[in-house]
Amino acid sequence: MNKFLDDNLHETRNNLVKEITLLSDAQFNSKPSMNKWSIAQVCHHLVLVEEASIKAIAWGLKETDCAPKERKNVSTILLNRTKKIKAPKIVEPDVKPFKVQQIIDLLTHSRKKLMTFLNTLEDKSMLAKKSVMHPALGELPLDQWIEQIYLHKQRHIEQINELKLLLGATP
Template sequence: MRNLILVLAFLLSGSIAVKGKNLYVNDKDTLLHYFDDAKAQLLASIDGLSDEQFNFKPDANSWSIGQCVEHIAKTEGMLRDMVIDLLAKPANPEKRGEIKTSGAQVVSMMQDRSFKAEAPEMLRPQSNTYNLKNELAVLEKERNITLDLINDTPEEELRNHITITPAKEYTDAYRFLLYIAGHSLRHTAQIEEIKKASGFPKQ
């Protein structure tokens, strides 16, 4: 339970800063497309990086690209476990009207890097040296499990299992899954920032 509170507080810390965007995320097909897009952007961002580039840190307090990828995979696994736990509880569709945040707002909030949040200890990188191929294998394993969960769960089930977050906002399993893909896109943007940092290796 403590881990759940920490992770949700971390992910929702910028929820007040939601900015409207012309986005619509409201069904399973769109959700799957969103995951496909998040994966494609991440792979394009790290494709062909050398070990030196993958492990470069702009400064002592910043993460490397390898650390970002590890964090993406760790967070996906933990959030997915939360979805599984939520789906195992009795459905409470009567709470659907309490959800005030749209799918589009979740997408917008997760990608808004104008707010910063410190990851809880269990989601922080555990190493300073990473191998691109190895980290991609871990990420691919986590993503395949997540996609199996989405494909195997009726959309109504994702909508009808609702919980309240540490921010005192109601959310459902569908939106939890949006957090996963949005979190990946958020750190893909961070990876692009690292690649533009002064001193980033040319090869």
């Protein structure tokens, strides 16, 4: 994998962990309103998205169609938080409470799975040649599925910071 992607995946994950580490479990699971996710649920959603992305990439690599698809400006789409994106059922978070450390462990596990998967790919150039339908972004080249993982995390780090302000959980 290229260093830019690897660095962004690593840096964004570290930023997320930094944002949640000092929260109490009560703050972590507190919902500012009934129709908003808790910080714990946002983080669980991020774990589910990373795991679903691995499955989507693996599935896409098995496809025989190699016609290059249009590349999208994923950062512009995902980092624009004025446009709400409804999470598909498969990546909706659990409603049960989580401990902060439990989510950090889940984040670590999903990242290890992603990196192991990517490091076992024999021909990484296929990631740019094949694509799979993304629920929010449309037909997306597989390498951009990797890019969307850290951009999606960045989007939700902003949301977590807003939730922390609402909950009075900022230092």
